[in-house]
Amino acid sequence: MIIKARAVQEGGAMATASTPFTIGVASADTLALRMLRIILLDRIPEATLLWCETTGRAAVEHCAKDARKPDLVLINLVLRGLQGLNSCRLIRRGSSRIKLLVMQTVPDAHARDKAIRAGVQGLVGKDDDTVLVNAIRSIAAGGTMxxxxxxxxxxxxxxxxxxxxxGQHRGQLTKREMEIMDMIAANMPAETICATLGISPETLRSHRRNIRNKMHAANDAQAVIDWDAAEE
Known part of the structure; x- marks a missing residue:
């Protein structure tokens, strides 16, 4: 697989592959996580690994906290619990800065199209370390596939x-309400939503009431059905 990335300017200066950056990694495969640690340490010395996680929920939570928010997230399609592309969508909804690179054993057109819609910057295979290293550096430098x-x-x-x-069909949900609906649709528990967004349980309950009213939904389950239908 050939990586084709275009360089872009950030802040008026051309980003370079040697610019230091931070990275978070998410994969359900613990062996793959260990191998990725080795690759980052040995072949990408300018990268600082902030965290490795096996669940999408943990990756999303890290990306919502300034101290753990990386410049780039390398994320596998298959995760425990919240899956890779749903995790990417939540991260992208909450951040315009974090770059996202998705891994798939053998990249295919269907996954590529879904990854684009989820707001990621590239999809790469896992069978060639050199290709993976080049992709990480390109995306971290501001490029895209x-x-x-x-x-x-x-x-x-x-x-x-x-x-x-x-908004046209759901009564003009606010950005925060859309974030909450994405999390509810992804089966995130209330305590995790509160921790991720930094809000109280009472504030979350208030948001959920407002969402149901705007979507004319009798309950959360009906709201999720309508919400998922709007994404298709």
Whole structure:
């Protein structure tokens, strides 16, 4: 698989592969996590590994906290609990800065299309360490693989398109309400939503009531059905 990444300017200066950056890694495969640690240490010395996780929920929570928020998240399609692309969508919805690179054993067109819609910057295979290293460096430097968009543009597109579509049919949900609906639809428990967003249980209950009223839903289950239908 050939990586084709285009360089982009960030803050008026061209980013370079040697620029130090931080990275978080998520994969359900603990052996793969160990191997990725070795690759990062041996072949990408400019990268600082902030965390390794096996669940999408943990990755999303890290990306919502300033102290644990990396420049780039390397994330496998298969995770424990919340899956890779759902995790990417939540991360992208909440951040226009974090870059996302998704791994798949053998990248395919269907996964690529879904990854683009989830706001990631590239999809890469796992069978060639050199290709993976080049992809990590390219995405960290602000590049994207062919057909993918930059993190800021992907964030704006995801928030704007979903907000417009859902706003027309769901009573103008706020950005925070859309974040909460994504988390509810991903089966995140209330305590995790509160911790991720830094809100109290009472505030969450208030948001959920407002969401149900705006979506004309009798309960959360009906709201999730309508919400999922809006993504198709």
């Amino acid at each position: 062919d057909g993918f968009d930059t993190a800021p543009h992907a964030h704006d597109a995801l928030v704007g398109q979903l907000g417009q579509h859902r």
